[in-house]
Amino acid sequence: MALVLEQIDSEGLAQLSYLVGDDSAGLAAVIDPRRDVAVYLDKAQKLGVRITAIIETHIHADFVSGAQELQARTGAAIYGGRSEAYQFELNQMQEGDEISLGNATLRALHTPGHTPEHISLLLFDKKQGDEPIAVFTGDTLFNQDVGRPDLLGEDVTRQLANDLYQSLYEKLLPLGDRVELYPGHGAGSACGKSIGDRRQSTLGNERRFSPVFQHHSQADFVQWLLQGMPEPPRHYPVLKKLNAAGAPLKGQPPVIPPLSPQAFRERMEQGDAVVLDTRSILAFGGGHIPGALNIALLPEFPTWVGWMIDREQPILLIVESERDLALAGEHLFRVGYDTIVGYLHKGMTSWQNSALPLESAGEWTVHTLHQHLNDPDLTILDVRGDDERRAGYVPNSRHIYVAHLREHLADLDPHQTIVTYCGSGFRASIAASILQQNSFSRVINVPGSWTAWQAARLPIEKPADS
Amino acid sequence: MALVLEQIDSEGLAQLSYLVGDDSAGLAAVIDPRRDVAVYLDKAQKLGVRITAIIETHIHADFVSGAQELQARTGAAIYGGRSEAYQFELNQMQEGDEISLGNATLRALHTPGHTPEHISLLLFDKKQGDEPIAVFTGDTLFNQDVGRPDLLGEDVTRQLANDLYQSLYEKLLPLGDRVELYPGHGAGSACGKSIGDRRQSTLGNERRFSPVFQHHSQADFVQWLLQGMPEPPRHYPVLKKLNAAGAPLKGQPPVIPPLSPQAFRERMEQGDAVVLDTRSILAFGGGHIPGALNIALLPEFPTWVGWMIDREQPILLIVESERDLALAGEHLFRVGYDTIVGYLHKGMTSWQNSALPLESAGEWTVHTLHQHLNDPDLTILDVRGDDERRAGYVPNSRHIYVAHLREHLADLDPHQTIVTYCGSGFRASIAASILQQNSFSRVINVPGSWTAWQAARLPIEKPADS
């Protein structure tokens, strides 16, 4: 007989959705549902609540919304902010509009900034007085960060940054230090520049400790915000369009069938599919199918799949073991890849046993790299983002952001040994696999990369203007 | 790297389906899938096999086939016997037709008897010689019993019984004692008269120990088979028609929402819904919503729901606790009830707390009943089947089979106290609830019923002609 407030964390996307309601009334809403909605239905059944409302704080760019899926299973109404972008039926909420769930009430607060139509939801609990006790801020305010205002194009970025200041200082802070904060993302999401690792907080803790609130003026804030903003992932506009239109109904995640090495290879030979190797960078370095793209099954996986693979391209999947298949499948479903042909049955073991070709990539520690800094046959390739590069780099290294590598291959000398590095080796291995796909024959990755380079206190260069 | 042979037991229906294949080839078939097919997909993924074939041994009458659901999720082909009854696309197998699954092969054997189109499947494993090592017999042969031949109407019953003899003695027994037997049902199913409790056996163990094979001639067998056959459940023809047409696709079991006592009651007052109380007979006796039908959530539940409730009637559900909701929902889904409006939120507790009306039924032990055998104000009502009645009954009792009770209410005196009994109290409580629905005000159930009566060695009467 209590307020229901459950947070669902979709790891990888670091996406936070919420089941909120009142179990004595048997009513609940879901805020920002992900696409595989069974988790909400299961929790709702366990708690004895009926999901009667689905709320989108804004049009998401980083994952496929589960609003349609959840509506199909529950019949609940969908709510969102006010926007002409929406191409499906939903209840557009104005500031002050309420959704009543027994003793709990959710009230819309218009908080533009990350997007123009963005709403936050104030939570009232009749048992705790008549003021809001918590706020669901979507991508307006995170722990230690805010939602980036640059995803809708340069022409509106500055306006949105200014709107965001207003939303933060005029709408959210006045609610009071005591108000609990439930954001739409945690650390790891690309929807913020540098989101903190707490999945919840209070307005007061943020006001006191977050860099977001350490500015003297709106202008200061805007400058701080727009400075050093990393490039937005390439697939964000695509997903935003999909979500505005109403994501296509699938019912549930697809079954991913096993393919024998022979069937897998035949499908490869059709030439249109990408071989997505989700194993760790060391395993990929040790041996992989020639032509495979390595995006390791770490939390960064869904974001980098979005960056590097077209949503329409058929995917042939490699997993370290069948234990990883479900996780890989979930990630791909959430970011909208419905084109998985199958996975390699029994993994690389069956491939090896069939005497099929293997390729390897070198793996150097930072110490080895350090010994070769002046090697003339070597290109040291820094594939990190501009903002990371600016903070310092390995001497003698060149810089091409991994996301742009395919367009800059002609700039590299295929007769050189190319050593790729990034922050940890993860993106460097994506880069290494792209180089190998394009006939670079001597490619070396640096596990640990910049993190290890710093840990080893090796010499660092900085750009002239920094 | 092995033969795959997994049995999936759908309790209640005592229905046995199978995932069969070869995990080195990554291929499998499902034999006689139930409607909630996630279990097959999960097992297939864990084992690393792709489901490429779905086989119906026959047109089922006791549950909704999952063939369509499974095809929708996997793209697998559906196979069955040869019949003009089928109204959807499937591969009709002739005797000898094979499905190849790597080292495993399934070969059709035409075994009419339970139905005319019935096939059994021989299992060959290339690693175990070139003769069949096992047989999936569907409803042709069970442990200690056979599939009843009387479900398609009196005019064909005798013919099917004779066909069955041929299938058993000419097709199955000659395979040899050593052959493993995997039947379509275990004890508890109404598809046989008295199925044994083993979910697998060998042809030799059945030949040696089963009553099925203790007959000197085909005529003997047929006589034994047709004698004392219980009445077939009322819903069997309906489900058979549904399965022949191809069951409607649902994707997954529906969400059952909670209803507040007020909402529940309002829905009741519309008058078209049945209040299905799934609590135990003692709980029902202790207190229930006036007008509720009690079918306790025991293994018999799905069969008796089929008997007593129209597939089209809206259902308002009562469960003892939320822990039972999923099970009740599964059972109803499997026998084709897609009309559940909701369940009473927080169960009878919320009903009681709302000061809503309660009704109770008396509960007598057999000892109390024994003391009242000659009470003139009492009608002792035996609601068991004809075959059970014939084997003996409580003195002075009247007999109306629970399945016919609604049509015989006029034969009973509403001014009498009616004491109902059956085999255990389960059906007697169904009967008691029907009587209470129809304004019989003094109704008593006998927990333990005939089982307890015998255990207590109380006096028994037998019909004159037995």
Added chain:
Amino acid sequence: MALVLEQIDSEGLAQLSYLVGDDSAGLAAVIDPRRDVAVYLDKAQKLGVRITAIIETHIHADFVSGAQELQARTGAAIYGGRSEAYQFELNQMQEGDEISLGNATLRALHTPGHTPEHISLLLFDKKQGDEPIAVFTGDTLFNQDVGRPDLLGEDVTRQLANDLYQSLYEKLLPLGDRVELYPGHGAGSACGKSIGDRRQSTLGNERRFSPVFQHHSQADFVQWLLQGMPEPPRHYPVLKKLNAAGAPLKGQPPVIPPLSPQAFRERMEQGDAVVLDTRSILAFGGGHIPGALNIALLPEFPTWVGWMIDREQPILLIVESERDLALAGEHLFRVGYDTIVGYLHKGMTSWQNSALPLESAGEWTVHTLHQHLNDPDLTILDVRGDDERRAGYVPNSRHIYVAHLREHLADLDPHQTIVTYCGSGFRASIAASILQQNSFSRVINVPGSWTAWQAARLPIEKPADS
């Protein structure tokens, strides 16, 4: 790479324990562990943290501490407040003492009141500034309530109440509104008078909305606190002694074996065991084993088992279905019942089928009770606590608190029909079962009880002095 802060809710006891730490450092502490500690080990493994500290905010009275069990599995050190009561080795923390867990730090704050040695733990996260962001208050401060100061005897109650005021106003409130609050209990625990239903809050939300903080002076606060305090459960001093001594190590919850009706009955006949019937009050009313004590398996179960059953008495268990067995077993383990002989195999069904004796109790709605208010053969027995009684009661009812009923049986007339009621029927059914154990032959329970009485707006009497 984040702060770890997981709340573990032990339903029934409404007891909240916490896993707190830093997963980048791989370190964590558990605050106030329950006795079945697998949940902490599982979570720790999933998160990749090692449990290096176990912290008792105070000596618990309502459950058996899991500190010893967890230490045996992990080798972690145990910490607590300063007290001479402790009879085992632990680190007694003074105010300011810290436990370091990577980026997370826990600092002790002495907050006497519920008990003299009570500590709260301030949580610091190096990533969120250098002030505390949260506080674990144990039984010092709950949502909408505080820990009761009367469990250690009348002579220290007033002192502890005054200490509590100081802890709340001088230690906790000054931390600031923004600080997150993680209490030791939620609604349903008898460690507070009327705990709110939120399992977390902020100091500001409590300061603003909790009755705890609506007092003008320390004297006001103390008066408010001690007024209408319900009687402490009888087993609390026993458990406190056990926990001070160091609870006996069991390793894991015991296996509860099934007993046939015959074995169950034979064990009953030894006379020393209690038959604990955990079914719902309606099921108990419908039929039960003569002599059984009914404590339904609702959240209140563990507390009332503690009240009504001696820790040394052998227990014969009845569950509605095997699905409930694990839950009943957990509850009993957590409150220290290690004397369960077994449970009735297949439940009441097997008992009934064996023709063993059944007893029933009447069940009246409040409407029926209302019609009998003036019946001279009837005793209406209010078994609620003094505080509840004072707020109003059913006219013509007598009052004996269920916890004292066994001592006041002689005050009741066994020739009368006794109708018991409480708040909902739960305790009334405990009372009804005690009356039946003691040869009261006509006993009636009122499902819904006072809640329904009020819902039906039936006439209410109040004590003269209120």
Added chain:
Amino acid sequence: MALVLEQIDSEGLAQLSYLVGDDSAGLAAVIDPRRDVAVYLDKAQKLGVRITAIIETHIHADFVSGAQELQARTGAAIYGGRSEAYQFELNQMQEGDEISLGNATLRALHTPGHTPEHISLLLFDKKQGDEPIAVFTGDTLFNQDVGRPDLLGEDVTRQLANDLYQSLYEKLLPLGDRVELYPGHGAGSACGKSIGDRRQSTLGNERRFSPVFQHHSQADFVQWLLQGMPEPPRHYPVLKKLNAAGAPLKGQPPVIPPLSPQAFRERMEQGDAVVLDTRSILAFGGGHIPGALNIALLPEFPTWVGWMIDREQPILLIVESERDLALAGEHLFRVGYDTIVGYLHKGMTSWQNSALPLESAGEWTVHTLHQHLNDPDLTILDVRGDDERRAGYVPNSRHIYVAHLREHLADLDPHQTIVTYCGSGFRASIAASILQQNSFSRVINVPGSWTAWQAARLPIEKPADS
């Protein structure tokens, strides 16, 4: 209300244990329990049976028996064959001795061969006549194979082989083709030479299809059996001694704590621990901690851990991801490794990020190896068993069984490049890691190894005498 017969498959060991009983009587026995016994307790509770008997078909050599653990949790009696080797209290069964479990009965049949005291258990079910319907054969008879008779030393091997013939032909076959067969192992166990992949069978299917029964005389059988027997794993005598003495009680599998890279490295530097890297051979090849031993977490893992690591040696564990930790822990617990210090927190990622040293090994396809067959600087090392070697090998290869490699290191030239191969690459990677531990600096593994060599139809040499 049925016979209980559940098979529990401990993957890796391919060890099959059984829960057998009668759920109407609520009684069951466990045959050949593994050491982590929660699986039996969970199944027993679900089925509503009490475990009253624990049966050891023989003294196991390949895993630590769970008999003691299960007795500690249930109080059940332990049964076994007759032997003076047993050093703990158990009921030694003579042929014909029975254990009664309601309708089910287990009767001992003395079937020496794998060991002298070995018993099989006949299963009788009162509902299926009065002859046995099934037999649990332990390590006497498997699908397609028998238990090896050579584990107790050369002096008794021939006698046991002859005993085995008698057990098979005089005791088991006469039970009849129809009898179901439940063996103690499936494919993958080293307790047989070449066990088939079926986990159950019938005596008739084995008589008809198994190589075991294709012999004309006892002498023929014995010759066939002893020919080409692979060397028994080194740890088998140790485990046998442990099980005869009664394995030490642990209660439950230990908690494996995470260790930071720094802590891990410091523990390594003490010099007494083994770094056990459970990642795949490609991942190990790609990069590993210098000094690590690679035994990949495949089904072969527990057996090869037994071969290669002393039971007393402290273990520092590396897993691909935390998802693999539980599985690695279970395997180690079952074969008696209670000395795990911890695992590397966040796996190789944290190691890399700390700039700690990495070593790699080369990985060649068989095609690359083929191109280097005559390279003078190369030693091609076949690390398979004698029996495998005899069937053919890579030209120009030398042969040292991986299990003997440590004793033959001096025979190899550390200035050569050593290319190791085995059946699939798994053991070759063990060998490669041992070579690297011993300062061989150029070591190459061949993923796919002999399996791939054959698949590629590359040239094969055979020993002169074969």
